[in-house]
Amino acid sequence: xxxxxxxxxxxxxxKGKDVELRCDPISGHTALYWYRQSLGQGLEFLIYFQGNxxxxxxxxxxxxxxxxxxxxxVSTLTIQRTQQEDSAVYLCAxxxxxxxxxxxxxxxxxxxxxT
Amino acid sequence: DAKTTQPxxxxxxxxxxxxxxxxxxxxxxxxxxxxxxxxPSQGPEYVIHGLTSNVNNRMASLAIAEDRKSSTLILxxxxxxxxxxxxxxxxxxxxxxxxxxxGKGTKLSVKP
Numbered sequence: 537x538x539x540x541x542x543x544x545x546x547x548x549x550x551k552g553k554d555v556e557l558r559c560d561p562i563s564g565h566t567a568l569y570w571y572r573q574s575l576g577q578g579l580e581f582l583i584y585f586q587g588n589x590x591x592x593x594x595x596x597x598x599x600x601x602x603x604x605x606x607x608x609x610v611s612t613l614t615i616q617r618t619q620q621e622d623s624a625v626y627l628c629a630x631x632x633x634x635x636x637x638x639x640x641x642x643x644x645x646x647x648x649x650x651t
Numbered sequence: 652d653a654k655t656t657q658p659x660x661x662x663x664x665x666x667x668x669x670x671x672x673x674x675x676x677x678x679x680x681x682x683x684x685x686x687x688x689x690x691p692s693q694g695p696e697y698v699i700h701g702l703t704s705n706v707n708n709r710m711a712s713l714a715i716a717e718d719r720k721s722s723t724l725i726l727x728x729x730x731x732x733x734x735x736x737x738x739x740x741x742x743x744x745x746x747x748x749x750x751x752x753x754g755k756g757t758k759l760s761v762k763p
Binding site: 540567569571578579580581584586592595627629631634635636637639640641642643644645 | 683685687689693694695696697700742743744749750751752753754755756
């Protein structure tokens with residue numbers, strides 16, 4: 537079946553512009569996660585959606601970052617007034633349900649470059 | 652989630668077994684041991700997980716020490732496609748935090 541898809545695969549933007557990154561999770565998966573991976577840094581958690589619960593935003597690095605998940609499916613990560621330090625690969629993952637037990641399926645990522 | 656320690660890098664020859672170690676000396680009784688790997692230019696993928704007993708699946712085997720303070724991911728016959736960064740992650744049973752906490756992992760190189 538179809539895996540997690542993300543778009544665009546690459547995005548180059550100028551410093552100060554806003555960007556939107558999209559994630560289509562696996563159908564039927566109630567949990568959705570955003571992570572980012574910077575050069576020289578590991579994978580860091582950004583935000584977690586589980587069903588209709590309020591999202592866990594504890595990983596968002598600043599208030600320039602926000603995300604929404606419409607209809608329990610597609611999610612959009614928005615970065616406002618982008619900075620060069622926002623350059624990274626942004627990864628989306630989904631799982632059948634949230635919590636410790638379910639394996640997470642990752643998309644291929646969106647490579648964001650801020651010039 | 653408790654912390655894990657892995658070697659930064661390892662090398663293997665193709666067709667030979669690979670043993671990737673992970674230390675987790677502060678593991679609690681409710682922590683599950685999960686392994687993910689990340690192939691070049693791809694998102695991570697699940698490999699295997701276990702609690703106390705050794706586990707096998709089509710990708711790998713997981714050997715867990717009797718005191719659970721360490722574990723070893725075993726690739727029985729390494730292929731070039733197994734070259735990746737391997738992450739050992741602890742996840743707490745019943746924990747409310749759903750996200751994975753990645754360390755630096757072990758970068759595995761496979762020589763033909």
